[in-house]
Amino acid sequence: MSLTEIDVIERNNEESTMTLSMGPQHPSTHGVLQVMVKLSGETIEKADMEIGYLHTGIEKSAENLFWTQAATVIERMDYLSPLSNALCYVLAVEQLLGVTDRIPPRAQAVRVLLCELTRIASHCVWLGTHGIDLGAIGAFFYAFDVRENILDLVEASGGARMHPNYIRIGGLNGDIPRGFLDRLDELIEKFPGRMVELRTLLQNNPILRDRMIDVGILSPQDAIAYSVTGPSLRASGIAYDVRKAFPYSGYDSYKFEVPTRTEGDAYARFLVRLDEMDQAMAIVRQARGRLDTPGPVMVDDPKIAPPAKETIALSMEALIHHFKIVSEGFRVPPGDVYQAVEGPRGELGYYVVSTGDNRPWRVRTRPPSMYNLQVLKAIAPGNLIADVVVTIGSLDPVFGEVDR
Amino acid sequence: MEMMPGQFLLGKLDDAARWAQSSSVWPLTMGLACCAIEMMSATDPQYDLARLGSEVFRSSPRQADLMIVSGRVAQKMAPIIKRLYDQMADPKWVISMGACASSGGVFDNYAIVQGVDTVIPVDVYVPGCPPTPDGLIYAINLIQQQIREGGRGGIFARA
Amino acid sequence: MPSPQTPSIAGTALDPTSLRPPIADAEIIRVLPAELRARLISLRDEGLAMLLDVGAVDYLERDPRYDVAYHMLALSPAMAGKGPVATPRRVRVLVGVPADATTLPSVADLWPNADWAEREIFDLFGITFEGHPDLKRIQMPYDWEGHPLRKDYPLRGPAREATPRPAFALKSNVPAGAPPAGKVAEALQRQIARARGQAEPVAPKDGDAK
Numbered sequence: 001m002s003l004t005e006i007d008v009i010e011r012n013n014e015e016s017t018m019t020l021s022m023g024p025q026h027p028s029t030h031g032v033l034q035v036m037v038k039l040s041g042e043t044i045e046k047a048d049m050e051i052g053y054l055h056t057g058i059e060k061s062a063e064n065l066f067w068t069q070a071a072t073v074i075e076r077m078d079y080l081s082p083l084s085n086a087l088c089y090v091l092a093v094e095q096l097l098g099v100t101d102r103i104p105p106r107a108q109a110v111r112v113l114l115c116e117l118t119r120i121a122s123h124c125v126w127l128g129t130h131g132i133d134l135g136a137i138g139a140f141f142y143a144f145d146v147r148e149n150i151l152d153l154v155e156a157s158g159g160a161r162m163h164p165n166y167i168r169i170g171g172l173n174g175d176i177p178r179g180f181l182d183r184l185d186e187l188i189e190k191f192p193g194r195m196v197e198l199r200t201l202l203q204n205n206p207i208l209r210d211r212m213i214d215v216g217i218l219s220p221q222d223a224i225a226y227s228v229t230g231p232s233l234r235a236s237g238i239a240y241d242v243r244k245a246f247p248y249s250g251y252d253s254y255k256f257e258v259p260t261r262t263e264g265d266a267y268a269r270f271l272v273r274l275d276e277m278d279q280a281m282a283i284v285r286q287a288r289g290r291l292d293t294p295g296p297v298m299v300d301d302p303k304i305a306p307p308a309k310e311t312i313a314l315s316m317e318a319l320i321h322h323f324k325i326v327s328e329g330f331r332v333p334p335g336d337v338y339q340a341v342e343g344p345r346g347e348l349g350y351y352v353v354s355t356g357d358n359r360p361w362r363v364r365t366r367p368p369s370m371y372n373l374q375v376l377k378a379i380a381p382g383n384l385i386a387d388v389v390v391t392i393g394s395l396d397p398v399f400g401e402v403d404r
Numbered sequence: 405m406e407m408m409p410g411q412f413l414l415g416k417l418d419d420a421a422r423w424a425q426s427s428s429v430w431p432l433t434m435g436l437a438c439c440a441i442e443m444m445s446a447t448d449p450q451y452d453l454a455r456l457g458s459e460v461f462r463s464s465p466r467q468a469d470l471m472i473v474s475g476r477v478a479q480k481m482a483p484i485i486k487r488l489y490d491q492m493a494d495p496k497w498v499i500s501m502g503a504c505a506s507s508g509g510v511f512d513n514y515a516i517v518q519g520v521d522t523v524i525p526v527d528v529y530v531p532g533c534p535p536t537p538d539g540l541i542y543a544i545n546l547i548q549q550q551i552r553e554g555g556r557g558g559i560f561a562r563a
Numbered sequence: 564m565p566s567p568q569t570p571s572i573a574g575t576a577l578d579p580t581s582l583r584p585p586i587a588d589a590e591i592i593r594v595l596p597a598e599l600r601a602r603l604i605s606l607r608d609e610g611l612a613m614l615l616d617v618g619a620v621d622y623l624e625r626d627p628r629y630d631v632a633y634h635m636l637a638l639s640p641a642m643a644g645k646g647p648v649a650t651p652r653r654v655r656v657l658v659g660v661p662a663d664a665t666t667l668p669s670v671a672d673l674w675p676n677a678d679w680a681e682r683e684i685f686d687l688f689g690i691t692f693e694g695h696p697d698l699k700r701i702q703m704p705y706d707w708e709g710h711p712l713r714k715d716y717p718l719r720g721p722a723r724e725a726t727p728r729p730a731f732a733l734k735s736n737v738p739a740g741a742p743p744a745g746k747v748a749e750a751l752q753r754q755i756a757r758a759r760g761q762a763e764p765v766a767p768k769d770g771d772a773k
Contacts, residue, residue, distance in 0.1 A: 024481065024484055025434065025463075031435070032436060054437055054478050055479070057516065058511075072510065073511070076510070125444070140448070144445060144448035145450070147448070148449075148450045161534075163438065163534070399437070
């Protein structure tokens with residue numbers, strides 16, 4: 001049946017059930033999702049989902065851009081944590097290039113710092129919008145205030161609030177600016193107070209507890225069967241975190257915990273994400289401590305790292321390398337690699353295939369939101385329609401990633 | 405409108421209607437992609453769209469004045485946007501927020517409609533990828549200027 | 564260390580998956596389509612209970628033309644409530660799909676998350692999955708023709724392939740070379756005149772008294 005012909009309401013006279021289409025334009029589906037719920041009264045019997053309303057052809061666009069340019073479109077997949085997307089792709093390409101061990105430690109520390117700040121920012125959006133879905137509109141403003149501070153830092157270092165293309169193959173696009181560390185210190189000092197405010201507003205609110213406890217329960221069996229990862233998996237008891245299991249960018253040298261719960265309901269996922277924000281700030285503090293000593297932020301390989309602007313006027317080799325890198329990119333040796341990072345939504349993976357060209361041959365994304373969202377088919381039935389809103393919010397999907 | 409002695413306010417009814425309409429532009433929650441997040445950021449305390457009159461974002465197109473198409477428009481989504489635009493009551497305005505909604509943006513490919521103005525008429529285009537919330541606020545100011553200075557809107561809600 | 568200047572094999576019949584550098588990201592197993600299900604089931608019995616992702620690659624000149632990669636991870640429900648998971652085993656199962664027989668057995672009955680992943684591969688590559696409960700398009704509209712991520716499908720789609728880039732240049736309703744007009748342009752002209760110390764252009768009309 002064609003989408004433009006779907007009736008919003010369809011009555012099945014034999015069974016007195018009703019099929020209701022929620023979306024794709026809906027305040028609470030967190031993006032463009034169409035959930036077709038078959039209702040008997042207010043209880044859901046079946047929930048089918050229709051995605052693809054944001055299909056952008058990012059993977060095909062990436063095949064037609066240079067390796068560095070492809071990072072710009074890939075960043076726009078999970079638009080709440082663009083730096084995580086960029087980091088995962090860049091790590092995959094660095095593995096193919098063989099330069100993973102030569103990335104300078106300062107670049108690694110800044111990458112970890114920004115990715116954890118991005119995790120906090122993404123969880124702030126989740127918290128704000130989840131609160132709005134449940135009626136707690138005030139928390140949105142507190143959460144977004146934290147996010148604005150983080151976006152100011154991202155803008156200072158990368159140039160743009162949301163898609164800075166700052167994490168580059170080989171390191172970073174330039175060092176962090178003067179004043180960055182002072183503003184970061186202010187945020188680090190202000191953050192625990194903000195978290196206390198957010199927790200006070202939401203965590204023990206009896207209405208929120210009533211709406212989230214025992215709603216959308218995800219059993220570990222279902223979680224594994226649907227390959228749910230991230231906070232949703234950890235709220236069901238399985239403490240799998242890519243940063244601990246397959247460390248990258250020096251994560252094995254940072255001390256942090258992986259919050260886990262066993263109940264598997266929406267409230268457990270809520271608490272896991274709140275705890276993750278605290279843990280992310282702990283990592284940010286440790287990474288901040290590594291940035292006091294200056295150092296290079298780009299690998300010293302002239303074939304992949306553009307030379308410093310000052311040297312281009314003085315050195316012929318620098319000029320030629322700059323010209324080649326900017327006009328035709330660099331070539332990556334043939335091969336395929338699967339690189340995973342722990343994004344705010346779960347295991348984000350890229351399966352990158354190179355044929356030795358200056359463009360990727362294929363960038364297949366392993367989108368955590370797509371698999372996290374699919375589990376709604378299994379856990380929505382039996383709940384009320386209001387609980388679907390809570391469940392979708394607690395799974396935290398981002399449709400740029402689901403549809404790509 | 406001018407203030408007369410004896411505290412009468414004299415003016416045209418149309419101007420009063422336009423003043424009211426421009427001071428309470430309520431957008432539709434048409435958030436598609438990254439620009440939607442910046443649209444949400446425009447309502448946060450740092451930028452605060454509510455002080456310009458956009459106190460609430462209405463989810464129902466029947467109750468909204470302004471459709472902010474924020475994000476890339478995929479092939480599947482285009483007929484939905486047209487349907488939502490048709491469902492909005494007159495007078496209505498459209499902001500095409502971001503490069504993707506204005507012209508396809510970075511995505512010149514099979515999947516993205518190259519500009520939402522191929523589907524619905526647009527009043528203001530906002531460049532950026534994504535535009536900062538300042539850009540969106542300027543666009544809403546331009547819409548308010550358009551409402552006050554003629555064209556659609558007014559006492560008869562001319563479409 | 565491989566040099567970034569090694570020649571490209573794009574467009575040749577060579578297989579990048581056999582030329583890969585020694586990266587320890589996963590154990591790689593290559594199977595034929597007929598042995599796919601049996602191999603995945605035996606891997607699941609060895610402990611790799613999670614099917615992370617199913618993705619396809621179109622190699623165009625290589626025979627078999629397509630590769631479908633099944634990424635598996637050794638997580639199991641028994642780990643619930645126990646401590647942090649140490650490095651679980653990762654396996655990548657690669658299946659070559661020839662261009663004249665683009666079909667594979669579906670694993671959606673074994674792993675329910677393969678439902679959407681296989682629909683996406685069908686939508687974007689045209690590989691059908693036998694035994695799939697409801698194989699229809701997922702990303703493109705149902706009546707779309709063609710499989711966009713195939714290498715012979717043009718990037719901009721067949722309808723726009725021949726139109727010049729950028730597309731918006733065709734849409735302007737202002738003829739080329741026309742001087743800027745409108746309130747904003749007039750305000751800008753006034754501002755420029757003020758900055759240059761010249762006389763400002765006359766304001767066109769008096770606005771309504773407010």
